[in-house]
Amino acid sequence: DTEVTQTPKHLVMGMTNKKSLKCEQHMGHRAMYWYKQKAKKPPELMFVYSYEKLSINESVPSRFSPECPNSSLLNLHLHALQPEDSALYLCASSRTSSNQPQHFGDGTRLSIL
Amino acid sequence: GQQVMQIPQYQHVQEGEDFTTYCNSSTTLSNIQWYKQRPGGHPVFLIQLVKSGEVKKQKRLTFQFGEAKKNSSLHITATQTTDVGTYFCEDPDSWGKLQFGAGTQVVVTP
Numbered sequence: 001d002t003e004v005t006q007t008p009k010h011l012v013m014g015m016t017n018k019k020s021l022k023c024e025q026h027m028g029h030r031a032m033y034w035y036k037q038k039a040k041k042p043p044e045l046m047f048v049y050s051y052e053k054l055s056i057n058e059s060v061p062s063r064f065s066p067e068c069p070n071s072s073l074l075n076l077h078l079h080a081l082q083p084e085d086s087a088l089y090l091c092a093s094s095r096t097s098s099n100q101p102q103h104f105g106d107g108t109r110l111s112i113l
Numbered sequence: 114g115q116q117v118m119q120i121p122q123y124q125h126v127q128e129g130e131d132f133t134t135y136c137n138s139s140t141t142l143s144n145i146q147w148y149k150q151r152p153g154g155h156p157v158f159l160i161q162l163v164k165s166g167e168v169k170k171q172k173r174l175t176f177q178f179g180e181a182k183k184n185s186s187l188h189i190t191a192t193q194t195t196d197v198g199t200y201f202c203e204d205p206d207s208w209g210k211l212q213f214g215a216g217t218q219v220v221v222t223p
Binding site for chain 1: 144146154155156157158161201205206212213214216218
């Protein structure tokens with residue numbers, strides 16, 4: 001069982017759709033992350049929020065828009081995605097953003113038609 | 114920074130055998146973390162090594178941090194089918210695409 005909850009688990013969307021991925025943790029962690037993982041590859045960091053503020057944006061296209069409404073929630077808004085964006089999207093959290101172990105959610109498996 | 118290099122990328126092990134996976138960096142690391150990802154699962158934190166020459170054990174898993182803090186290893190003794198998965202080392206100081214090593218995918222045959 002994971003302490004980081006992601007919804008939905010699976011998502012299929014067209015290139016013109018708008019959807020959101022959600023992530024929630026109740027461990028009191030103040031850093032939250034979005035990763036993208038392709039098959040047989042390591043996770044690639046997309047965004048880091050530290051104390052609800054965006055601290056790192058790894059040159060991610062603007063069709064991905066993160067949001068951190070409060071310290072427990074993290075969203076990833078998707079719009080006009082491309083087929084190459086199909087991947088497993090992982091959310092993680094850690095106590096702080098400084099060299100702390102990360103707790104990952106189960107991920108959302110996203111397919112773009 | 115540069116991505117930590119992990120070898121081997123693929124490890125086929127007979128049940129009961131031992132194996133080791135290595136993580137190497139061209140620069141000195143402040144610390145290193147290891148994660149395991151089961152097939153179809155998510156990465157799970159295993160250990161963090163901070164001190165030069167540090168050795169930590171978790172049952173059949175032994176983690177080591179090199180004296181120069183440029184390499185690390187994970188040794189598994191008496192491999193079991195539950196050890197199947199991909200083991201990643203992570204350099205927490207290298208954000209982004211360089212953060213995780215490529216991983217060692219472990220397959221165990223009975």
